[in-house]
Amino acid sequence: MAETVTSDALRDAGLRATRQRTTVLDALRGRAEAITAQDLHGELRAAGEPVGLTTVYRTLSSLADAGLLDAFPRDGEQAFRLCSDDHHHHLICEACNRVDEITAEEVERWVDSVASRRGFRVTGHRADVFGVCSDCGRA
Amino acid sequence: MAETVTSDALRDAGLRATRQRTTVLDALRGRAEAITAQDLHGELRAAGEPVGLTTVYRTLSSLADAGLLDAFPRDGEQAFRLCSDDHHHHLICEACNRVDEITAEEVERWVDSVASRRGFRVTGHRADVFGVCSDCGRA
DNA sequence: GTTGTTGCAAAGAATTTGCAACATA
DNA sequence: TATGTTGCAAATTCTTTGCAACAAC
Numbered sequence: 001m002a003e004t005v006t007s008d009a010l011r012d013a014g015l016r017a018t019r020q021r022t023t024v025l026d027a028l029r030g031r032a033e034a035i036t037a038q039d040l041h042g043e044l045r046a047a048g049e050p051v052g053l054t055t056v057y058r059t060l061s062s063l064a065d066a067g068l069l070d071a072f073p074r075d076g077e078q079a080f081r082l083c084s085d086d087h088h089h090h091l092i093c094e095a096c097n098r099v100d101e102i103t104a105e106e107v108e109r110w111v112d113s114v115a116s117r118r119g120f121r122v123t124g125h126r127a128d129v130f131g132v133c134s135d136c137g138r139a
Numbered sequence: 140m141a142e143t144v145t146s147d148a149l150r151d152a153g154l155r156a157t158r159q160r161t162t163v164l165d166a167l168r169g170r171a172e173a174i175t176a177q178d179l180h181g182e183l184r185a186a187g188e189p190v191g192l193t194t195v196y197r198t199l200s201s202l203a204d205a206g207l208l209d210a211f212p213r214d215g216e217q218a219f220r221l222c223s224d225d226h227h228h229h230l231i232c233e234a235c236n237r238v239d240e241i242t243a244e245e246v247e248r249w250v251d252s253v254a255s256r257r258g259f260r261v262t263g264h265r266a267d268v269f270g271v272c273s274d275c276g277r278a
Numbered sequence: 279g280t281t282g283t284t285g286c287a288a289a290g291a292a293t294t295t296g297c298a299a300c301a302t303a
Numbered sequence: 304t305a306t307g308t309t310g311c312a313a314a315t316t317c318t319t320t321g322c323a324a325c326a327a328c
Contacts (some may be wrong), residue, residue: 016302016307037291052310057293073212074232076318077292091259100257111268114241120230121272127266129250134258155282172325177317191285216317265322269282 013066020051024059025086033097034072045104072099090128095136159190163198165209173211173218186208211238228265232272234243239272 006025007017015021027040027049035043041056051059060080063069070083072092081099089107091100107127115122145164146156154160166188166218174182180195192196199219202208202222209222211231220238230239244268254261 018301018308020309036292054294054310055308058308061293064250091253091257093259094262102253104249104253106245107266110243110245110266113228113242115268116200118230118239119276120232121269121276122268122270123233124270125266125268127246127249128266129253129254129261129264131257131259131261131263137258137260157283157327159284175317192283194283200318227280239308 009068010129013063015062015066020055021059021066023051024056025063026062028080028082030070030115031122032099032101033036034070034081035090035097036074036077038077040080045073067083070099075086089126091134092128093133095132098135100133100135144168148207152202152207154201154205159194160198162188162190163195164202167202167208167221168186171238172221173213173220173231173238175211175213175216177216179219206231209238229267229274231269233269233273234271234275237272237274253267 006022006029010017010021010025023044027044027105028035028036037053037057037060039049040060041053060069060078064071064080068082069080070090070103072079072090073080074097081095084101087108088103090099091102094129095098104127107125111122111125115121126139145161145168149156149160149164162183163179166183167174169273176192176199176203176247178194179199199208199217203210206224207221208219209229210216211220211229213236218236223240225242226247227240227242228232228233230241232238243266248250250264253259263275
């Protein structure tokens with residue numbers, strides 16, 4: 001398969017490939033943990049890749065709208081993480097904020113059956129598991 | 140079964156039964172929709188039951204801590220709703236904010252199996268379905 | 279009477295918006 | 304060059320805190 005080029009991913013999302021957006025998206029690549037706009041801004045600044053806080057907010061929001069990121073409410077903040085295209089669920093480590101994606105046929109079946117039983121038209125669902133990942137639990 | 144008296148419920152939660160807290164908890168009873176602190180404050184004020192906004196925030200927070208309320212992130216806000224004692228999931232109507240509780244053995248089993256397969260120590264999980272309830276869909 | 283509670287005003291914190299300078303296509 | 308983007312400062316919005324008056328037990 002072809003390497004996913006950051007600038008192409010941005011253009012696919014209908015966004016111009018600016019230095020700032022490329023920086024943000026690259027910073028998200030290969031990261032297992034979800035991160036907030038504030039934290040990411042701090043990291044970029046520390047790494048000498050200055051991007052305005054406003055731009056970080058706007059970029060994360062655009063990428064999430066485009067379906068490239070999942071958003072996780074954490075305290076009063078939104079944390080973001082790159083995600084796959086298809087529907088999935090999450091295993092969220094509360095110690096390191098690592099997020100693993102999982103697919104779950106049984107959950108999809110459950111959603112369908114509950115909804116049809118109740119005359120509920122489903123627009124979405126979320127099934128996330130919180131806890132401590134094996135790495136953190138080992139400590 | 141005994142009627143649940145509001146003041147008793149408050150005392151069970153370790154809170155003094157003040158007029159304000161009784162008012163808030165009573166306003167939550169029999170309500171199918173989740174409501175935010177701001178909205179509830181406005182409603183109480185309109186109903187001539189003045190309770191300070193700060194107190195509404197504090198009361199909702201205490202009740203949620205005591206396990207009497209479920210919290211739902213909605214846009215940038217927290218919405219609350221009375222909930223049952225035992226573990227459950229939700230069917231959330233995005234049109235009227237109504238929340239129905241559902242139990243789901245299959246979800247519990249799924250959580251256990253995923254966690255054990257991955258060496259993940261579970262502290263909690265959440266499985267909510269979003270959509271439009273039968274009442275709203277009929278409109 | 280003690281101790282927890284209220285509510286105002288002020289502080290805090292996350293996020294959004296206006297707008298002029300600027301970069302991308 | 305035309306249009307989208309940036310980033311600062313300022314504004315918004317939700318939520319929390321300090322503190323003196325007050326109410327529950």
